[in-house]
Amino acid sequence: xxxRVRAAAAGAVAATVWGLQExxxxxxxxxxxxxxxxxxxxxxSVGYVVHTAxxxxxxxxxxxxxxxxxxxxQRLALALALAxxxxxxxxxxxxxxxxxxxxxxxxxxxxxxxxxxxVLGRLA
Numbered sequence: 159x160x161x162r163v164r165a166a167a168a169g170a171v172a173a174t175v176w177g178l179q180e181x182x183x184x185x186x187x188x189x190x191x192x193x194x195x196x197x198x199x200x201x202x203s204v205g206y207v208v209h210t211a212x213x214x215x216x217x218x219x220x221x222x223x224x225x226x227x228x229x230x231x232q233r234l235a236l237a238l239a240l241a242x243x244x245x246x247x248x249x250x251x252x253x254x255x256x257x258x259x260x261x262x263x264x265x266x267x268x269x270x271x272x273x274x275x276x277v278l279g280r281l282a
Contacts, residue, residue, distance in 0.1 A: 161221060161282075162218065162221050164281075164282060165217040165218060165220055165221035165224075165278075165282045166214040166215075166217045166218050166221075167214070167217070167281070168217050168277070168278050168280075168281035168282040169213040169214045169215070169216045169217020169218070169220065169278055169282075170210045170211075170213045170214040170217065171213075171277065171281055172213050172217070172273075172274045172275075172277035172278040172281065173209045173210045173212060173213025173214075173216075173274065174206070174209075174210055174213070175273065175274075175277050176193070176194075176209070176213075176270050176273060176274050176277075177193075177194040177202075177205070177206050177209050177210075179273070180192050180193070180194060180270075183266060183269060183270065184266070187262050187263075187265055187266040187269070188262055189257075189260065189262040189263050189265075189266045191254075191257055191263055191266060191267075192205075193205075193209060193267075193270065194206055194209050196253060197209050197212075213274070213278075216238075216239075216242070216274075216278070217278060217282065219238075220234070220235055220238055220278060220282060221282070223238060224282075231279050231282060232276070232279030232280060233279070234279065235275045235276070235278040235279030235282065236272060236275035236276055236279060237275070238275065239271040239272065239274045239275030239278065240268070240271050240272060240275060242271065243267055243268060243271035247264065247267070250263070250267075
């Protein structure tokens, strides 16, 4: 399997892991936000497809960066996932202004992106 295909597959798996553990982390962080439900407009099955595709695309972007950067791939995947979280966080205001200002929602999304990055880095 080529490194590019492996990275895309790793991103898809990482996004699936994220989605599967959402029911758990929503309880831990006392925050009911679900990325999968948002992407699927309330339908988790559709949300999983979109989220998994997004993960595969992120895996491809990760592969392109890792070819140009001299950094251990697990650290790079984690850093890129957290950078995406920070860069896109202001868009949460479009979804729900209350979530944008919620420390619990921010912590929840930080956890999810960290988990995604760790799984991606391990599998890619």
